[in-house]
Amino acid sequence: MPSKPQRIEVVLETLIESIALAEEVGVRVAAVAGFGEDDQYKIGLAVHEGVMNAFQYGNKQRRERKIHVIFELFEDKLVIRVLDQGAGFRLEDVPDPREDENVLGDSGRGVLLMKAFMDEVDVLSSSAGGAEVVMAKRHKR
Amino acid sequence: MSFKAISREVGDVTVIDMDGRITLGEGSALLRDLVRENVAKGRKKIVMNLAGINYIDSTGLGELVAGYRLVKSEGGEIKLLNLNKKVTDLLQITKLYTVFDIHNQEAQAVASFHS
Numbered sequence: 644m645p646s647k648p649q650r651i652e653v654v655l656e657t658l659i660e661s662i663a664l665a666e667e668v669g670v671r672v673a674a675v676a677g678f679g680e681d682d683q684y685k686i687g688l689a690v691h692e693g694v695m696n697a698f699q700y701g702n703k704q705r706r707e708r709k710i711h712v713i714f715e716l717f718e719d720k721l722v723i724r725v726l727d728q729g730a731g732f733r734l735e736d737v738p739d740p741r742e743d744e745n746v747l748g749d750s751g752r753g754v755l756l757m758k759a760f761m762d763e764v765d766v767l768s769s770s771a772g773g774a775e776v777v778m779a780k781r782h783k784r
Numbered sequence: 785m786s787f788k789a790i791s792r793e794v795g796d797v798t799v800i801d802m803d804g805r806i807t808l809g810e811g812s813a814l815l816r817d818l819v820r821e822n823v824a825k826g827r828k829k830i831v832m833n834l835a836g837i838n839y840i841d842s843t844g845l846g847e848l849v850a851g852y853r854l855v856k857s858e859g860g861e862i863k864l865l866n867l868n869k870k871v872t873d874l875l876q877i878t879k880l881y882t883v884f885d886i887h888n889q890e891a892q893a894v895a896s897f898h899s
Contacts, residue, residue: 688841
C-alpha cells in the first residue's frame with residue numbers, strides 16, 4: 644500500500660504579490676522533493692501560471708477570495724493543486740495559442756506553459772465551486 | 785529582481801535594454817508604456833534587448849505580442865535581441881519564435897531594419 648504523501652497547503656489572498664510568493668514556495672518544495680534546478684524553475688513557473696490564473700480569471704482580483712495551493716509529495720511525483728473561488732473553467736475551452744489564428748492572441752499561453760512544463764495537467768471543479776488546477780511532475784529517477 | 789527598461793536611440797532605431805522579470809505587475813505595464821511612448825513619437829523601429837531578462841511569464845509574453853501588434857499596425861516592427869535559453873524555450877513552446885525576427889548581435893538587429 645502506498646504511503647501517505649507529505650502535504651503542504653498554502654492559503655493566499657488574491658493579491659498580485661501572492662503569485663511570486665506561491666512560485667517561490669513551489670521552487671523550494673520542488674528542491675526539497677529532489678528535483679534539479681531546471682525542473683525547479685519549470686515547477687515554479689507552472690505554479691506561477693496556476694496562481695496567476697486564479698488571481699485574474701478565477702477570483703477576478705477580489706482580495707477577499709482565497710487561493711489555496713496544495714503540494715503533495717509522493718514517492719514518484721509531486722502533485723500541485725491550485726484552487727480558486729471563481730466560476731471554474733474547462734481545459735478544452737482554452738484556445739491553443741500555437742494555432743495560426745491564435746498565435747498573436749491574448750489567451751491560452753499560461754495553460755500551454757503549465758502543460759509544457761508539467762507531466763500532467765487537468766482542471767476539476769473544486770468542492771468550493773471554483774476551478775481546481777491539478778498538475779503533476781514525475782521524478783525522472 | 786524587478787523589471788528595469790531604458791530606451792536609447794541608434795539612428796532611427798530604438799533599442800530598449802531590459803533587466804529583470806517581465807511578469808504581471810512587474811514588467812509588463814512598464815514595457816507597454818515604453819512601446820506606446822515610442823510609437824507616439826513616431827519611432828516604430830524597435831529592438832527589444834532581452835539580455836538581462838531572466839524570467840518571463842505568460843503575461844510578459846502577451847505584452848511582447850501586444851507590442852508587436854501595435855507597432856506592426858503603425859507600419860513598424862519589433863525585433864528581439866539576446867534571448868537566453870529560458871526565454872528561447874518559452875518562445876519556441878508558444879510558437880512566438882516564428883513571429884519575431886530574432887538576433888544575437890545588436891548591430892545586426894539594427895541593420896536588419898534597413899536591408
